[in-house]
Amino acid sequence: MEISPQETAQPLLLTARLRLVAPDESLATALVEFHERNRAHLAPWDPPSDAAFFTAADQARRLHEGAAAFAAGTGYRWLLQPIGDTHRVIGSVNFSNIVFLAAYSGTEAPGVRTT
Numbered sequence: 001m002e003i004s005p006q007e008t009a010q011p012l013l014l015t016a017r018l019r020l021v022a023p024d025e026s027l028a029t030a031l032v033e034f035h036e037r038n039r040a041h042l043a044p045w046d047p048p049s050d051a052a053f054f055t056a057a058d059q060a061r062r063l064h065e066g067a068a069a070f071a072a073g074t075g076y077r078w079l080l081q082p083i084g085d086t087h088r089v090i091g092s093v094n095f096s097n098i099v100f101l102a103a104y105s106g107t108e109a110p111g112v113r114t115t
Helices: 025-037 056-072
Strands: 012-014 018-021 076-082 091-099 102-109 112-114
Touching: 025 056, 025 076, 056 076
Parallel strands: none
Antiparallel strands: 012 018, 018 076, 076 091, 091 102, 102 112
16 A cells, blocks of 8 residues: 555644744745854754855755655655744754655754754
């Protein structure tokens, strides 16, 4: 029995305090702002980024690729937003390179970084 990505991953998850939303190009500016706010904190774990990384165009491209991976079931990334603030990103959680039952996972938030 084959299970489609739509049966396993939801594009919107809600908790009492957070919205977890699948990649959407409309969040490019909010994602740039997140990376700028947390640039120094995340520097020890993130590879060096060129100036283009901190542009809405580059983040929109990355979000587009993330949406395609989500739809294909090969990667799931959710951007974390406070309930009531759909224009701000405060972190992310992801599962990437999904093959059969294996995947890489990671989180990114102020004060937290795991991969």
